[in-house]
Amino acid sequence: MKSPRALAGVLLAALGVQLLLGMWVNLWVTVPPHHPGAGASSYFAGVVQVIAWALAGSALMLRLHVFLGLLLVAGSVAALVLAARRREPAWVWSTVIGLTGITGAAFNGASFLVFNHDFSSYIMTVAFVIAAGAYAVGLVAGSKS
Secondary structure, rough: OOOOOHHHHHHHHHHHHHHHHHHHHHHOOOOOOOOOOOEEEEEHHHHHHHHHHHHHOHHHHHHHHHHHHHHHHHHHHHHHHHHHHOOOOOHHHHHHHHHHHHHHHHHHHHHHHOOHHHHHHHHHHHHHHHHHHHHHHHHHOOOOO
């Protein structure tokens, strides 16, 4: 994609799908208490283990949720790079905040899988709202290019 506006639209739509996948997982998927990375003493080592497990050995909807989350992280980085290259301040701010939200959601989703604390799920939701809001504001306030 050549414009931050187009990519922000795609990211916003993907965030909507991610929300629906996350709610499915929350309501109908039981994450086993013992899986690779669960309760890890090192957060980052645990994150690597739970992501690998979630992508390879978990329930389908959790796999899709984690996979789309990784795509959202990559897409939000790409949107920031695009905005920075074009030197469009509204888009730079929008994409920085969007990336922050998506990254926050991703880390808290991984934290939930590692430590199984409900507040991680809540923070993931708050971070989602921040990211979705940032891209929505960018679509309204950003340049039309």
